[in-house]
Amino acid sequence: MKIDVQIAHNNESYIIKNMYPLYLHDLSGHYGLDAEHTPNQHGIFEMGDDYKTLQDQYDVQNIWWEKPNVLYTFLIRVDGVPAGFVFVATAPHCSADTDFFVHEFFLMQPFRGMGIAENAAKEVFRRFWGRWELFTNPSEKNKVGQHFWRKTVSNYTQGNYVELQDQTHDGEKLIYRFSNR
Numbered sequence: 001m002k003i004d005v006q007i008a009h010n011n012e013s014y015i016i017k018n019m020y021p022l023y024l025h026d027l028s029g030h031y032g033l034d035a036e037h038t039p040n041q042h043g044i045f046e047m048g049d050d051y052k053t054l055q056d057q058y059d060v061q062n063i064w065w066e067k068p069n070v071l072y073t074f075l076i077r078v079d080g081v082p083a084g085f086v087f088v089a090t091a092p093h094c095s096a097d098t099d100f101f102v103h104e105f106f107l108m109q110p111f112r113g114m115g116i117a118e119n120a121a122k123e124v125f126r127r128f129w130g131r132w133e134l135f136t137n138p139s140e141k142n143k144v145g146q147h148f149w150r151k152t153v154s155n156y157t158q159g160n161y162v163e164l165q166d167q168t169h170d171g172e173k174l175i176y177r178f179s180n181r
Helices: 010-031 054-061 116-127 140-157
Strands: 003-007 071-078 081-089 100-107 131-136 162-168 171-179
Touching: 003 116, 010 054, 010 071, 010 081, 010 100, 010 140, 071 116, 081 116, 100 116, 116 140, 131 140, 140 171
Parallel strands: 100 131
Antiparallel strands: 003 071, 071 081, 081 100, 131 171, 162 171
């Protein structure tokens, strides 16, 4: 099995945009029936009723391809097949004491449980040297995600990381911080 993690250029943005609704649907299972994680009246997983079509949602995501060297989108492929994505943000799109922030991370269901996600995360971490931060949902419904990040970050840093639960710009989260300098 060949795992490939590469920057997704603008001409590949549609691939990630095709997977993005699956990602939001996946996240909804970790949060329950709050307004942020259920579909709007048009069936789109986005806050507000301004998003009537997936194209509306896609247009908002264009910022990820408009800020090179600030916002990075990685496409994960397995044996040439799109399997997931990683979004990494830098200043000014992360906290002041962070160089790199894992904004979004997704691997489609058929590719889970085989070490692909951990391999992809470590590959992205190796691309950039500095202080890293990522969040995940701290609820009981997200035990799998919490275990994944704890294991992945611990393995990558040989246990040299900080894990805490605290308020973020996105509500209460389980936060992981480490440096790979």
